[in-house]
Amino acid sequence: MPIRVRVLASDQPLLEGEADFLTFRGADGDLGVLPQHAPLLTWLKPGEVMVRQGDGERHVFLEGGFLEVLPDLVTVAAERGQLSSELGLEAAEEALRGAQERASRDPESPVAAHLFEVAQARVAAAQLQRRRERD
């Protein structure tokens, strides 16, 4: 029996549907969830959430957020995120350069460090996406 999954960003719902399996970057490392998983609550590191249903996989990039697993529902809520297919490698790399500059200008700032981490994750996700599109 598949699980219901909803992935929501603060400005738009990103994905809603059923899944046989999903993976994400939890606080303690990458995790996978199958149906009948025990309740789980974690924050997310910036990165991709993958939702598999049948033969299809969908990928969403999130800048952080929270994930809750309940017996019949997985909720993923993040302030910001977008479908990986909409990332664009060039835009992600551009953003990374900006974030890098800011972090080197202000090495003490936790905000700049966080933005840098997010930008790195976005580039990684965009690269993965490009590889998937090639295959």
Add this chain to the structure above:
Amino acid sequence: MATLRDIRRHIRAIRNIEQITRAMQMVAAAKMRRAQARVAAGRPYAIAMEEMVADVAKIGKEYHHPFLVPREEGPGVLILVTSDRGLAGSLNVNTLRAAHSYMLRNFGPRYQVVVLGRKGLEFSRRMQLQVLHHRVGISDQVGPEELRPSMEAAVSAFLEGGAREVVLAYPRFRNLLSQVPTVKVLVPVPPRGEAEGPHTEGDYIYEPDARAVLERLMPAYVEAEMLHAVRELQASFYSAQMVAMRNASSAAGDVIRELSLTANKVRQAGITRELMEIIGGAEALQAARR
């Protein structure tokens, strides 16, 4: 009686006002459509955060975050979400009235406020409330970062300031004609009924651990609620403003019609009088010749 010139001047003045209200109506209508789309797109996230926190309140046992523990004492904190500008009918007044009466009932007249929007700030000063934080000039494309200082002020009023309750007040956008003043308790997280929420045996698995997750989740929940309230306000504000300006435009139209009628009557009376004078003069001349 007013002279024709006075009436015409009056008509011109009102026509100018009508042009302004009509322009404002169009601008508000355009902004309203965008704000409405934003509020609809953001609603699922706000609801999800609310549900997540309510789930934790129900099944989480490992760590009782302060947001989950009811308090007996302490001041009340009101997060007041209002617009910067007026010309939107009774929108802000309704919200302020609903919020104020709730706070008065539960905390007396000297409660604390975190204020978003100029209208709320003016109200708080007038009522001599204790303003912990205020913010005006929030953009229409508001994002979570923009509200962070305001959220932190509200959260720390509860965690460090010993507040008993954090309450959020805003006008909820229902449709163009209806904006509902909404007052809801954010903290402590209101408990849900037995039937609602998840039915599971035992607690969550927390990563990295219960305390760390909840210490992040709880402020994020308050922020999500505030962000959504601001979007609700914006959609409500532009709707109310559009309706107010439409009413103003049509009222101006009515006045102009009435004044035009009066102006025509006055003009007609003037013409009649002049004719009478001419005829009278002519008859007097003829009488003199005979």
